[in-house]
Amino acid sequence: MSDSYDVVVIGSGPAGYVCAIKCAQLGLNTAVVESWSDPKGKPVFGGTCLNVGCIPSKALLDSSHKFTEARDHFSAHGIDVGAPGIDIAGMMKRKDKIVTQLTGGVSSLLQHNGVTIVQGKGKLLSGRNVEVTAADGKKTLLSATNVVLASGSEPVSIPPAPTDDAVIVDSTGALTFDEVPKRLGVIGAGVIGLELGSVWGRLGAEVVLFEALDTFLPMMDTQVSKEAAKVFKKQGLDIRLNSLVTGTSVKKGSVTVTYTEKGEEKSAEFDRLIVAVGRRPRTKDLFSSDAGVTMDERGFVFVNDYCATEAPGVWAIGDIVRGPMLAHKGSEEGVMVAERIHGKPVQLNYECVPSIIYTHPEIAAVGKTEQELKAEGIDYKAGSFPFAAIGRALASGETDGFVKIIADAKTDRILGAHAIGPSAADLVQQMVITMEFGGSAEDVQLMVFGHPTMSEAVHEAALAVDGMAIHMPNRKRG
Secondary structure, three states: OOEEEEEEEEOOOHHHHHHHHHHHHOOOOEEEEEOOEOOOOOEOOOHHHHHHOHHHHHHHHHHHHHHHHHHHHHHHHOOOOOOOOOOHHHHHHHHHHHHHHHHHHHHHHHHHOOOEEEEOEEEEEHHHEEEEEOOOOOEEEEEEEEEEEOOOEEEOOOOOOOOOOOOEEOOOHHHOOOOOOOEEEEEOOOHHHHHHHHHHHHOOOEEEEEOOOOOOOOOOOHHHHHHHHHHHHHHOOEEEOOEEEEEEEEEOOEEEEEEEEOOEEEEEEEOEEEEOOOEEEOOOOOEOOOOOOOEOOOOOEOOOOOOEOOOOOEEEOHHHOOOOOOHHHHHHHHHHHHHHHOOOOOOOOHHHOOEEEOOOOEEEEEEOOHHHHHHHOOOEEEEEEEHHHOHHHHHHOOOOOEEEEEEEOOOOEEEEEEEEEOOHHHHHHHHHHHHHOOOEHHHHHOOOOOOOOOOHHHHHHHHHHOOOOOOOOOOOOO
16 A cells, blocks of 8 residues: 655655645645654655755855955954954854754745655665665655656765775865864865865865866866966965875874875874765666666666656656755756646756856856856857956956856857856846847846945946946957
């Protein structure tokens, strides 16, 4: 005997809970299966993002940034607060309070929308049946017309640096330090490594980031990557490119890291080491061999453009499918799948999914980079504008970075937008909207932007695409 639903969603991260809520709003009898629980045994919603990812890391990034503002920049505003102190326990308490508030909010939203909550580990069987195993081992069977797999991702581990949850930690452990390390090593200079390195670097740690690649932030536009490297160096982050970690040794509460830098054997000692080399899809034991779902060699579930798997009525969304591991990408896939289950042929424009690095200054991007367009042989034109020439940025003391817009040379349609600087994520979002509607550089040129605002950098960058920026000299075009 099994309970029957229109939709069963396995996982309640940003992809899963949004999908479940949308399905319920569309009148579908929906259940969500979640295995995560708190110390009291109650289900915890929100997945990695809300519990040990996006939200807690941004809370610590915000707290640490405020500390550096007080320490290094208040005096320029005529504010004298003396030498600020650090209360790590207080920072962690604030972070945990935010997490509890948001995860509790998800629980309330699921219940308010009539989603049935089933606690336990979900596994898809054949015939769209879902086996749920509770913490005590008891099994329950759910049947569904549609099943949505949304189990999320987990940190990648590497043999040279096995985590011990004390000295060597992954991204989750890096959110719970009880003191500031004097020397902190980070393996990986990508999004996660930069954000976590920034948190502890601002609070006083000497931070070294080891990056095996010989290029910094290769997924970003080269102009942005170069500016970021310059800014982070000025902030004190020691980013060592072409540095491959080959081993670690933990003794007396510290760790010695051995690595090769440009082929030369080296070593360095740290109080703590963070392994931040990426994330992998959490698909182990997610479905049986006869469920009709297939994966690639990296463990990602095969889906089509609409997140449908090869098994009829089975969908997969979020971090376990192709594309960037971004909470907002997964959420919108959840909405798309819910709508398609309900019969509306909605599709997601993957060309307009923004990427963001929440360092300070922020880094954000959407669409194509210059190097991608060159490789594809597409004729384009580009314009950028520095925050140093923006009145609002000067008034705020936030003058690092720029906004860049790239448009098709023939059609003028915007192909990409990139920014490093204050409010970069929000400014790029303006371009996401423009690109979604097929907007051109001229469209942005003719818009009215408020003054003084950071968004004026978007306006000027669009003008610079055609060599027509107002508030800086334009380069002569050959």
